[in-house]
Amino acid sequence: MKLKLFSCALLIALVLSAVPAVSSKAAGVPGQYAYTTTWLNFRTGPSINYSIMRVLPPQARVYVISGPYNYEWYRVSYDGLTGYVHGYYIQPAASGTTELSSQSTSYTNTTYSNTYSSRGLAIANTAKRYVGYRYAYYGNTPAEGFSCVGFTQWVYRLNGIWIPESLWGQYSMGWSVSKSELQPGDLVFFQNTWWRGLSHVGIYVGDGWMIDAGSPETGVHWSNINWDYFATRWFGARRLVN
Structure with a gap:
């Protein structure tokens, strides 16, 4: 009998532990702005x-559209x-807050500095x-989808710049910039991804991030x-706009 009671108690505990709990710290109000408290996926x-x-x-600063979903997530x-x-x-x-905090403003100014090319930012x-x-x-x-070079060609074409639809052709455009000097709009190239040698390209958008047609x-x-x-497959970067 004791064994049966213990088994029932254990089963109830397992069931209860599987039920998602509403987080008392989850904070989001649809229709209002919120701030991230740490680096957040x-x-x-x-x-x-x-x-x-x-x-x-x-x-x-993020604008909360709706939620919560699954008890804790916000769109x-x-x-x-x-x-x-x-x-x-x-x-x-x-x-009533409409402005970013001083810490966020500092971050924003760093990310989107006025020293960046306006054309580069437009490309990004x-x-x-x-x-x-x-x-x-x-x-x-967009209708058929993008390869990595097709994507970069399309984005640049929308900004009035023609580049060829080939990796080496795009790498021959503009002028070389080092990884430490990257700015939004630069083309970033990688090797040994799909095949050995130069094999992938994306568009740098700032703070270490790029947008690319991956797979x-x-x-x-x-x-x-x-x-x-990507760090171990870095090949180089090219800048096409001042």
Whole structure:
């Protein structure tokens, strides 16, 4: 009898532990702004099973669209993108707040410095519009999808700049810049990804991030050039605009 009672108690405990608990610290108010409290993954869906589009910095201001989902996740917009963040790591902005905090403003000024080329920023912003589009071998339009070179060619063409649809052709354009001197809009190149030698290109958008047509699994997405995979495969960068 004692064994049966223990088994029942254990089963109840297991069931209760499997029920998601509402986080008392999850903080988000739909229709209002909030700030991130730490570096925060910005995901395509409301759980850790969804892919990361980018990592938001501390004190980034996000607009809460809806939620919570799965008890703790909120759909938010940030920098023209829509995704999901965990409510534990955001805090509501003060009522009526319309400006970023001083810490966030400092970050923003660092990221989007006025010293950056306006044309380069325009190229980076154009690239952001196509996050989520599908990958297609030899694709170079939104309708059919993009290869890595088709994507960069399309974005540059929308900004009035023609570049060839080939890796070496694009690498021959403009002038070389070092990794430490990258600015939004630069083309960043990698080797030994799909094949040996020069094999991949993306568009740098700032703070170590690029947007690239990665693979059929990822489509056009955010990638960080400092992740181990890309850091060990760095080939070079080219700047086409002043």
